[in-house]
Amino acid sequence: MAPTSKLSQGIKKASRSHTYHRRGLWAIKAKHGGAFPKAVKTDAVAAVAAPKFYPADDVKPRQPSTRKPNATKLRSSITPGTVLILLAGRFMGKRVVFLKQLKSGLLLVTGPFMINGVPIRRVNQAYIFATSTNVDVSGVNVDKIEDKYFARDKKKKAEKTEDELFETEKQTTKDLPQFKKEDQKAVDAALIKAIEAVPDLKAYLGARFSLRDGDKPHDMVF
Amino acid sequence: MPFKRFVEIGRVALVNYGKDYGRLVVIVDVVDQNRALIDAPDMVRCQINFKRLSLTDIKIDIKRVPKKTTLIKAMEDADVKSKWENSSWGKKLIVQKRRASLNDFDRFKVMLARIKRGGAIRQELAKLKKAVA
Numbered sequence: 001m002a003p004t005s006k007l008s009q010g011i012k013k014a015s016r017s018h019t020y021h022r023r024g025l026w027a028i029k030a031k032h033g034g035a036f037p038k039a040v041k042t043d044a045v046a047a048v049a050a051p052k053f054y055p056a057d058d059v060k061p062r063q064p065s066t067r068k069p070n071a072t073k074l075r076s077s078i079t080p081g082t083v084l085i086l087l088a089g090r091f092m093g094k095r096v097v098f099l100k101q102l103k104s105g106l107l108l109v110t111g112p113f114m115i116n117g118v119p120i121r122r123v124n125q126a127y128i129f130a131t132s133t134n135v136d137v138s139g140v141n142v143d144k145i146e147d148k149y150f151a152r153d154k155k156k157k158a159e160k161t162e163d164e165l166f167e168t169e170k171q172t173t174k175d176l177p178q179f180k181k182e183d184q185k186a187v188d189a190a191l192i193k194a195i196e197a198v199p200d201l202k203a204y205l206g207a208r209f210s211l212r213d214g215d216k217p218h219d220m221v222f
Numbered sequence: 223m224p225f226k227r228f229v230e231i232g233r234v235a236l237v238n239y240g241k242d243y244g245r246l247v248v249i250v251d252v253v254d255q256n257r258a259l260i261d262a263p264d265m266v267r268c269q270i271n272f273k274r275l276s277l278t279d280i281k282i283d284i285k286r287v288p289k290k291t292t293l294i295k296a297m298e299d300a301d302v303k304s305k306w307e308n309s310s311w312g313k314k315l316i317v318q319k320r321r322a323s324l325n326d327f328d329r330f331k332v333m334l335a336r337i338k339r340g341g342a343i344r345q346e347l348a349k350l351k352k353a354v355a
Binding site: 083085095131132133200201203204207209219220221222 | 322323324325326327330331334
């Protein structure tokens, strides 16, 4: 018969003395020498000096957002090996092969370089058209290429003597490091073999896409 | 100058407006001055305004408002499908549909084929011109 069970509204089943005994309050008293332990009031309230300024309205303090952005969703029409059409930038109109989506959400694509001059590059999903043409990329290994691969090298600060101030402009040459050239060749080797297996695909990837008179992109099937 | 395609029971028509755009249907009854009752093997029989129909040359032999199975049998006996697909109108529509469904790579291949064909024609023409000259 628990003391909190009620006979009726406001009437407990167990008496006060029964409840007192059941809760062991006598044991707590005995442990603390005959009296209930009193909670010590902290001085935190007293420690804060009276603030100089009381704001007129009770405003909630702004909390920093704990929202984390979601990973970029890859369009269902894009799978490894899909031929994409780049819509903006230096390679506008070029048809390239999609390799994989990087952690940053950007898509890793390659021309292949030998076919249309597009190197291993990152591209944003918003600036591409996905076609329904697919290339076999089972022989291609791009595991070691991640966003860090594309990070810019930090330029070392040259000593700024009067003469060198004018010379440094000429010295910085943007030569591709050899390992990048080799990575390009390695990735493209298997791809090009797969592409040459399909008739006309090589010429297709080498040509740029453009709209002609009468083309209605909203009606065209890609 | 006289009319050749009449609205009659059994006339095959093409729907040219609305939800069933492009569907081949058979007129099975006439409701009033403006509307007909149409039916096709894969749709529910319904009424439609004559303005939404384009009559074809094909006519099948049915009685007024036949049962669905009777209709299907009559259509097969008259061989509507192959008559339609072999008619120039039907062929045109099939080509249009094929062209609309071409994918970007297909369009590229078509372009290469047209260039090749044009080249072959021009070569023959040049040969003929040379023969005449």
